[in-house]
Amino acid sequence: MPETALILIDIQNDYFPGGAWEVDKMETVAANAARLLDHARTAGTLVIHVRHEAGSDSAPFFRPGTPGAQINATVKPRDTEAVVLKHRPNSFHETDLLDMLRDAGVVNVTICGAMTQMCVDATTRAAVDFGFKATVVADACGAKAGSFDGIDVPAEVMQAAFLAPLAMSYAKVVTTKEALDG
Template identity: 35%
Template sequence: MKQALLVIDVQNDYFMGGKFPLVGADVALGNVVLLIERFRVTHQPIIYIQHIKYGKNADFFGKGTTGAELHAALKVDNKTIVVRKCFPNSFLGTRLKKKLHMLGIEQLVICGMMTHKCIAATTPVAAKLGYQPILIHDATATRDLEIDGKIKSATQIQQSVIKTLANVAEIKSTQTFLHNLN
C-alpha cells in the first residue's frame, strides 16, 4: 500500500515566540521530524500543508509573515511538496486530492497541528475519500480551550479529539508506527 506523510500546519506561530503557541508543540515537532526522516529514507512522499491567512487582521499565519513559514526543523527545500490552504480541512479549496491521486497514494499518515482544529477537520475527510488514515497522536499538539466558561487543558482536549478520531482513523504513537515498519 503506497503511503504518504501529511504534515499539517507545523508553522512558526505555533511555537514559543510565535503568535499562537501550542502546548507540547516542541515534543510533537520532535516526533514529526522522526516521521519525516523515515519517509525520506524510504523515498515515500511527504506533503506539507501550510495554512495562510489573508488580510491585515490575520491574528496568526498572516501571509508573508515569519509566523506563517513552515518550521525550520522540517528542512523544506525546492523539491518539497507544499499545499497551501485557507481552511481547517486540508482538502477544501486545495490541490491536495489531485496531488495524492497523481502520486498513487492509498494511505495517509497524518501528523501536525492543531489537533482540535485542522487535524480534526482533515482526518475524517481523508477517511471519507478512502485514504485509510493513520493518525500519529504524539506528533500532534493543541492548546487549552475555554468551554462553557471553564478551561479544559490541552491534555483533555488532545485525548478527547484523538479518541473521537479513532472512529475514522487508526491511532498510533510515533514509536509504534516506526517499529511496525521494521
C-alpha cells in the same frame, strides 16, 4: 507509485514558543514529526507539507507574509517536496491535495501536525471520507487549550477529546515509535 503519504500539517512558527498562537508541547510535536519525516524520506514515501495562511493581515496568527506563517525549520521542506497552501482547517478544501494523493496512487495517509482539534481533525476526517486509510501519530500532533461556555479545557484534555473519536471510527491512532516500528 507510493502507496503511503506523510502529511505534515501546519508545523509553523506561530505555534512554537514565542509565536503568536503557542500550541502545547509544540517543540516535542515537531521533533516527533521530524523523525517521521526523516523515515519517510529514507523510505521514499511521498511527503506533503501543508501550510496555513490566514485570510487577512488582521488575523491573530499565520498572517500572510510573516515569519510566523512559515514552516518551522525542524521540518523544513526539501525542494522536491510539495507544499500545499490552505486557508481553512481542512487541508483538502480548495487545494490540490486530493489530486496530488490520487495522482500518486496513495491509499494510506499518515497525518501529523497541529492543531489536533482543528486542522488535524478536519483533514483526517476528510481523508477518510475521500477513501483513504488514515493513521494519526498522536505524539506528533499538538493541541491548544481552549474554553467553551465557561469551561476551560486544558491542552492534554483537548488532545484526548479529539483523538478518542478519531481512533474510534476514523483512523488508527499511534505513537511515533509505533509508526516507525510498524
